[in-house]
Amino acid sequence: MNFEAIRQQEKENLMPTYGRFPVALVQGKGVYATDSEGKTYLDFTSGIGVNALGWCDDGWVKAVSEQAATLQHISNLYYNPVQTALAEELCRLSGFSKVFFGNSGAEANECAIKLARKFGETKAPDCKRILTLENSFHGRTVTTLAATGQDEFHHHFDPFTEGFDYAPIDDMEKVRAAVTEKTCAVMIELIQGEGGVFLLDPEFVRQLRQLCTEKGILLIADEVQTGIGRTGKLFCFERYGIRPDVVTSAKGLGGGLPIGACLCSAELGAVLSGGMHGSTFGGGPVVCAAARYMLGRIADPAFLAEVEAKGAYLQEKLRTIPQLTNIRGMGLMIGADVKPETGLTSLDVANLCLKKGMLVLTAHKAVRLLPPLVMTREEMDQGVAVLRQALKEATA
Numbered sequence: 001m002n003f004e005a006i007r008q009q010e011k012e013n014l015m016p017t018y019g020r021f022p023v024a025l026v027q028g029k030g031v032y033a034t035d036s037e038g039k040t041y042l043d044f045t046s047g048i049g050v051n052a053l054g055w056c057d058d059g060w061v062k063a064v065s066e067q068a069a070t071l072q073h074i075s076n077l078y079y080n081p082v083q084t085a086l087a088e089e090l091c092r093l094s095g096f097s098k099v100f101f102g103n104s105g106a107e108a109n110e111c112a113i114k115l116a117r118k119f120g121e122t123k124a125p126d127c128k129r130i131l132t133l134e135n136s137f138h139g140r141t142v143t144t145l146a147a148t149g150q151d152e153f154h155h156h157f158d159p160f161t162e163g164f165d166y167a168p169i170d171d172m173e174k175v176r177a178a179v180t181e182k183t184c185a186v187m188i189e190l191i192q193g194e195g196g197v198f199l200l201d202p203e204f205v206r207q208l209r210q211l212c213t214e215k216g217i218l219l220i221a222d223e224v225q226t227g228i229g230r231t232g233k234l235f236c237f238e239r240y241g242i243r244p245d246v247v248t249s250a251k252g253l254g255g256g257l258p259i260g261a262c263l264c265s266a267e268l269g270a271v272l273s274g275g276m277h278g279s280t281f282g283g284g285p286v287v288c289a290a291a292r293y294m295l296g297r298i299a300d301p302a303f304l305a306e307v308e309a310k311g312a313y314l315q316e317k318l319r320t321i322p323q324l325t326n327i328r329g330m331g332l333m334i335g336a337d338v339k340p341e342t343g344l345t346s347l348d349v350a351n352l353c354l355k356k357g358m359l360v361l362t363a364h365k366a367v368r369l370l371p372p373l374v375m376t377r378e379e380m381d382q383g384v385a386v387l388r389q390a391l392k393e394a395t396a
């Protein structure tokens with residue numbers, strides 16, 4: 001089917017919720033994908049941080065297809081050895097004690113929110129409020145939209161879930177003022193991804209950890225985007241030198257299949273008891289086989305060190321493009337602003353790159369790069385050359 005036919009089929013049959021780039025991808029291998037017209041693209045998106053090993057990695061395909069051919073779904077009524085093996089690996093590698101599996105980032109956060117509120121009850125009946133940060137992003141369910149600290153997400157779907165307060169990032173005074181007797185948890189992204197690739201200040205994070213400990217409340221790290229090797233450690237909290245009480249994970253965990261995980265400390269392990277939470281699909285054998293394969297490849301110190309080194313390499317190369325400024329990031333989660341004098345928006349840049357056969361993301365004003373963690377330096381050089389040429393032509 002050609003692109004126009006696909007576009008028409010979408011227009012006639014899908015709810016128009018997505019603003020899509022005018023390309024239909026039909027096949028991929030490694031860091032390259034092919035569209036319906038046979039054009040290839042170099043990928044700096046990983047399907048928004050999901051395809052951490054690129055498209056159709058041989059070992060990943062094998063792990064998924066073998067499990068699909070063995071036992072595709074159980075339901076959580078019965079024991080599931082693929083789920084238990086993944087849970088053991090994830091706990092061992094992360095240093096947490098218990099995990100719950102859902103199907104997405106938003107669901108991982110829903111679990112964290114339920115856990116925090118149930119935990120709050122043990123302190124006081126009305127200790128149920130959760131503080132999040134301005135400009136954050138925590139998901140698209142009604143509750144995780146409420147948790148998201150951006151006003152633009154707080155329209156149309158009211159009444160939203162109550163019980164969220166917001167404080168500006170890196171402002172300990174405002175955070176202190178916002179934490180009350182009714183606060184049971186603070187939920188943060190260590191690097192705000194959708195918000196524009198903003199790294200929290202390490203000193204702020206350290207003080208926040210201290211505040212939560214002093215108050216006996218939970219620090220929840222939403223690592224849906226930053227986790228599973230993206231920043232050069234299995235989890236970004238390791239790079240900040242702190243340990244949250246609860247961590248959520250999703251995007252890169254399944255390498256392309258939908259899985260979310262909510263991890264917690266030993267102390268919190270029994271907070272959600274029988275019948276309090278669940279999921280039909282959560283932790284199914286196929287997604288768990290995929291995630292086990294992903295961890296097997298990514299949770300390797302040499303692999304993670306390469307992610308960090310390649311991230312530094314890519315940032316350095318991006319700094320040589322004159323139209324870009326404020327290059328920032330950690331590992332292979334990188335943001336760059338387009339200089340205002342170019343008159344170009346980040347979306348303009350993404351479209352220019354697309355025309356030249358390269359996929360990049362935007363996050364508000366930033367061009368956001370989340371390349372597959374397996375991308376080589378040579379492939380990064382190719383991408384930087386495309387970006388340089390696109391910006392040069394557009395500002396000539």
Ligand SMILES: *Cc1c(COP(=O)(O)O)cnc(C)c1O
Pocket residue numbers: 103104105106107109137138139140189193194222223224225250251
């Ligand atoms: C993507 C994202 C989510 C939502 O994940 P879904 O799988 O789309 O529900 C939540 N938090 C953060 C930090 C994210 O980047």
